[in-house]
Amino acid sequence: MRIAVYERYGPPEVVHLQEAAEPVPGATEVLVRVEASTVGASDAAGRNGTPRFARLFFGLTTPKHPVLGSDFAGVIERVGDGVTRFAPGDRVFGTLAPAMGAHAELVTIAEDAAIARIPERLTAAEAVATVDGFLTALPFLRDVAAVTPGQVVLVNGASGTVGSAAVQLARHFGATVVGVCGPANAPLVASLGADPVIDYTGEDFTEARGAYDVVFDAVGKRSFRAARRSLTAHGIYLTTVPSAAILVQWPVTRWFSRGRRAAIAFTGLRDIRLKAAELALLVELIEAGEFVPVIDRTVAFDDIAEAHRRVDTGHKAGSVVIAMSPADERAKVTPAASASETRATR
Template identity: 40%
Template sequence: MKAIVYTQYGSPDVLQFEEVEKPAPKDDEVLIKVSAASVNAADWRLVRADPFLVRLYNGFLKPKRPILGSDVAGRVEAVGRNVKQFQPGDEVFGDLFETGWGGFAEYVCTREDALVLKPANTTFEEAAAVPLAGVTALQGLRDKGQIKRGQKVLINGAGGGVGTFAVQIAKAFEAEVTAVCSTGNVDMVRSIGADHVIDYTHEDFTKNGQQYDLILAVNGYHSISAYKRALHLNGIYVTTGGSMGQMVQAMFLGPWISMTGKQKMGNLTAKTNTKDLAFLKVLLEEGKVVPVIDRRYSLSEVAEAIRYLEEGHAKGKVVITVE
């Protein structure tokens, strides 16, 4: 089979389009013929080993996982003898983060607990766009953010992969959503349901006097004191990305602020969870969430896709079409 392989850290130039052995499923695994995959920030961070601590997870001197790609969608081709949930021909999607990656290939094996059935009204490309970004947005809003109907919710970085899901999920929870994005994303963000849109190149939401019940920061940078100013007295601030400074402040200062006042501030590291993926499947089936896809690349163009995502200007998700 064809796959994108890398054996050393570096720029996306280290990624090679090669012929490799087709995997065979173990007793508890499913073999998927990959139709589509999507690119996440984790992919380029693993390619570059940036930050350096990535090497503790992925191999100190060279990558332990030679094929990247955690978000996939495709058809089940074969199943191991112990697999109960799926059978050949099933259309599935899932997150391979906990099961060895390998999505940038024509075939991949994974445990059945990494997958759910694909919604019939969703294309393979749309389904592949969902897992990591969608689950991150859901866990940030519902679990960490404790979102409630009627709340005023602000999404900072609403135009990217996680942000576009966060806007739609917050609306599904019947919140009043303010989206913060760049000029080029204003119309798109409004089209997916944002009640209010702030172009950060013209207005600083932390200085306009407005306050919110929940702020989810998935991109950009503001000091934690600025976010604190934009929160209601009992508000919750959650960061899932953005600059290193933004994440470090949330990690180390957030718990102290939370202990000394009524506001809750902290960061979220999303965890792979098929229950949450199944929850998102329902929203997809109901049309409450529609993945936003910026660009599509072929399997041989994964390096170009990662370069584009790394630039930080993607509108929604970047998808790899394998089939």
């Protein structure tokens, strides 16, 4: 089988394909022939070795996880003797996180881990595009912020992988959602349920006073200090990006503040049993038409460096998907269908 590897930190070109031995599933594992995976911000950080604290996980001087990628979608090729939930031929999707290794044509995963059958209406590319954003945004909004109906939730970076999922989930929880993005992606964000949509090139959302119950900075571009006055008296600021400031503000405001708070959650490190339950919820929402995939583009596995280049721009809308099969003509580097088109055909 082919895998995408890198031996040193650097630009997208350090990632290349090579042959590797096929993995063998254990007694309670399944072997998945991967049809689609994704390249996300964590993969780009791991490849580049920046910010520097990322090397605490990826390796201080050289990469210790030579195969990146956590999310996958494909078809089960073989199962272990003790597997009861799945059978060969099942279409499945899920995540290996916090482990990596999904940028490969075959992966193994325990049957009780974060793996589920792909909803009938989705392709493998569409299914894998939902995983990272959903499993990141859900704990922030449901568990940390405890979003309830009638609240106002602002999502900064609302067109990205996590941001687009956050818009849909906040809407599902009954909140009024304000999306912040560039003008090109405003129609997409509006189609996901944000109203209004703020163009960050012409308006600074932090200039509002006491407007938002939750500010979810899904791209780590605005600080708690900058966003603080835009929060209601007991509002909460959330960010996905670790920094020295937030690592201090998080416990201090949690334990000592009776007003506005700041928080971060390390969603990728959570117990696999939690992720498995959340993946089941994702399937329910997809089948109910309440959650749709957002794909920036689909790139052939042979061109994985191009996927990394796209992520490095910081301007993708939704997920950058890798199609593993070289024969798949849909795997050319072209933008995929928008979420608004997906909603129109569901």
